[in-house]
Amino acid sequence: MSLDWESNPPYSNVKQDDKLIKYNASCYCGLVKYVIYDEYPVDSTYCHCHGCQQLQGAPYQWACIFPKTSLYFLSGLDSLKFYNSDENNQDHILPCKVSCKQCSSPLADEGRRMWLAFPQTFKQFRLSETVREKLKASCHIFYGQRTISSDCFKNDGNRASTCIYAFTDPFYPSFTLPPAQPNSPGDVQLNKNNPIRLANGSNLAVGQGCNSRTFSYYETNSEQFLTTYIDINRQNSSIVDIIYATNHDQLYVRTIQLNQANLASFLAGKILKIDLNCNNGLLGCAYFTVESSSSNTLPTILTSGSISSQSIMSIIMLNLLCMHWLKNHSYIS
Ligand SMILES: [Zn+2]
Ligand SMILES: [Zn+2]
Structure with a gap:
C-alpha cells in the first residue's frame, strides 16, 4: 500500500495561474474538486469492456487521458476513495480507480504517469458542445463487448483508429x-x-x-x-x-x-x-x-x-x- 500518495503527483502538484485552468472537475457532491491545465487530452477512449460497464454503471466508459502533471487538487484529498481491481482492495496501488467517499461518483482511473479523467465530471464538458468535441474519443476499445447498438457509433468511423x-x-x-x-x-x-x-x-x-x-x-x-x-x-x-x-x-x-x-x-x-x-x-x-x-x-x-x-x-x-x-x-x- 502506498501510504504517501498525497506527496506524489497529481496530489502534490503546485498550483498554477487560474488563467491557465481549462477544466474544473468535481465529484457529484462537490467535496472533491480539481482543475486541469491542459486543453487537449493525450488521448481519449471509449472502453466497452464488461469491467468498465459494471464499475461505471454505464454502457461504456469515456476516459480522457492527461499527464498527472497537468492537474491540481483544490479540495477533497481526504474524501478520495481508491479501488484496485487486481488486489480487490481500497489501497492506493496503481493503477487504481478513484472516486468520492461521500457521493461515490467515479472521478478517474489513476495510472502510473497518466490520469484517465471521466469528462462528465468537468463543468465545461456539461456546458459546451465545443468542449465535448475537443475531448471526443479517438477510438473504441473492447468493442466486441459493447452492449449498445453499433449504430450509435456510425459517425465515429473516421476516428476508429490511428x-x-x-x-x-x-x-x-x-x-x-x-x-x-x-x-x-x-x-x-x-x-x-x-x-x-x-x-x-x-x-x-x-x-x-x-x-x-x-x-x-x-x-x-x-x-x-x-x-x-x-x-x-x-x-x-x-x-x-x-x-x-x-x-x-x-x-x-x-x-x-x-x-x-x-x-x-x-x-x-x-x-x-x-x-x-x-x-x-x-x-x-x-x-x-x-x-x-x-x-x-x-x-x-x-x-x-x-x-x-x-x-x-x-x-x-x-x-x-x-x-x-x-x-x-x-x-x-
Ligand atoms: Zn462527492
Ligand atoms: Zn474498460
Missing part, C-alpha cells in the same frame, strides 16, 4: 491463438470473418493492402511494445513470425510450435499490434487482443501463406494514440 488499417467489426477483435503443435497444420486467417479495411471506415480498393513489417505486444510493466519474450527454455525468443499479413488484405497467425508452448497464454489479455507496409506507400498498423485462454482444438481454417519481409525490432516505442492501457479492467499508464 492505424491506417482496422478490422471491420469489431475494430479491436479478440482472437484465440492456436495451441502448440509439433507440426504445423496450417495457419489461421485472423480476419476471415472480419476483414480489414482502411481505418476511416472505407473498404480497400482492389489491390490495396499491406504486408507485415513486424508484430509486437504491449508490455504493461515496461510500457513498451516488445517483439521478444522468455520462452519455456528461459531463452529470449522472437515472436515476430507468429503473426503476419500477406495477400495485401489478410492477417494470419502461425500455428504455435512446441518450443513456444507458453506463448498463447503469455500473450493472453495483451494488446497486440501488427505493423504493416502498405502498397499505397504508407506505414500502417492494426490492433487486436488475445483471448485469455488458448484453444484446445486444432484450428479449422487451413491456408497457406508466405511471410513478407520483416524487420526485427526489439522495442517499439509506445504509441500513445489510440492504445488501450487496460489490464483486468484497470488502466496502466
Whole structure:
C-alpha cells in the first residue's frame, strides 16, 4: 500500500495561474474538486469492456487521458476513495480507480504517469458542445463487448483508429491463438470473418493492402511494445513470425510450435499490434487482443501463406494514440 500518495503527483502538484485552468472537475457532491491545465487530452477512449460497464454503471466508459502533471487538487484529498481491481482492495496501488467517499461518483482511473479523467465530471464538458468535441474519443476499445447498438457509433468511423488499417467489426477483435503443435497444420486467417479495411471506415480498393513489417505486444510493466519474450527454455525468443499479413488484405497467425508452448497464454489479455507496409506507400498498423485462454482444438481454417519481409525490432516505442492501457479492467499508464 502506498501510504504517501498525497506527496506524489497529481496530489502534490503546485498550483498554477487560474488563467491557465481549462477544466474544473468535481465529484457529484462537490467535496472533491480539481482543475486541469491542459486543453487537449493525450488521448481519449471509449472502453466497452464488461469491467468498465459494471464499475461505471454505464454502457461504456469515456476516459480522457492527461499527464498527472497537468492537474491540481483544490479540495477533497481526504474524501478520495481508491479501488484496485487486481488486489480487490481500497489501497492506493496503481493503477487504481478513484472516486468520492461521500457521493461515490467515479472521478478517474489513476495510472502510473497518466490520469484517465471521466469528462462528465468537468463543468465545461456539461456546458459546451465545443468542449465535448475537443475531448471526443479517438477510438473504441473492447468493442466486441459493447452492449449498445453499433449504430450509435456510425459517425465515429473516421476516428476508429490511428492505424491506417482496422478490422471491420469489431475494430479491436479478440482472437484465440492456436495451441502448440509439433507440426504445423496450417495457419489461421485472423480476419476471415472480419476483414480489414482502411481505418476511416472505407473498404480497400482492389489491390490495396499491406504486408507485415513486424508484430509486437504491449508490455504493461515496461510500457513498451516488445517483439521478444522468455520462452519455456528461459531463452529470449522472437515472436515476430507468429503473426503476419500477406495477400495485401489478410492477417494470419502461425500455428504455435512446441518450443513456444507458453506463448498463447503469455500473450493472453495483451494488446497486440501488427505493423504493416502498405502498397499505397504508407506505414500502417492494426490492433487486436488475445483471448485469455488458448484453444484446445486444432484450428479449422487451413491456408497457406508466405511471410513478407520483416524487420526485427526489439522495442517499439509506445504509441500513445489510440492504445488501450487496460489490464483486468484497470488502466496502466
Ligand atoms: Zn462527492
Ligand atoms: Zn474498460
